[in-house]
Amino acid sequence: SQKIEQNSEALNIQEGKTATLTCNYTNYSPAYLQWYRQDPGRGPVFLLLIRENEKEKRKERLKVTFDTTLKQSLFHITASQPADSATYLCVMDTGRRALTFGSGTRLQVQP
């Protein structure tokens, strides 16, 4: 079955640095990937969607890349701030009306 792996459970960085989170997928070729943010005890919040024919997508300090050859997406937060501390979820649509979530990477930005 299709699988998403986010290979870091946790990532600690200093304020102002760029955070880079990795998402790899197997057994499927999604037409697009989404990234969501989840704060403790809250529901996921949509951040960005990137389609398979897009190499890169940006939104303010966020950047997502999608490499269909490597089956990988990278999520970057530039000029990170303590308020960016959260769990970031890589999410794949499997052609059904359901999303498959990765286990997430917990980002901690130290002031």
Added chain:
Amino acid sequence: EPEVTQTPSHQVTQMGQEVILRCVPISNHLYFYWYRQILGQKVEFLVSFYNNEISEKSEIFDDQFSVERPDGSNFTLKIRSTKLEDSAMYFCASTEGTYSYNEQFFGPGTRLTVL
């Protein structure tokens, strides 16, 4: 800004009891979903609902689960005979469009504790 709401925020029940989790999706949205997240684990899809019927369901969504849109605003998830392993956070979500890539708007969740 419109948002998905869920009630209650926390539900405690005894094993074997029935529970109903309630959601009010965003008013002009067409597709509704339930997901669950067991503590420390991934968010998992349960069911999607469109035009008053189930569109997709996962293998988790067995006969003990049912969904309903009893009126024009509420969307409910019923668990008939709760088990200890049903303890989780349950999220409702909705989307405006009918395409699967539409952004999903999630509610704040209901924490279900089965004793």
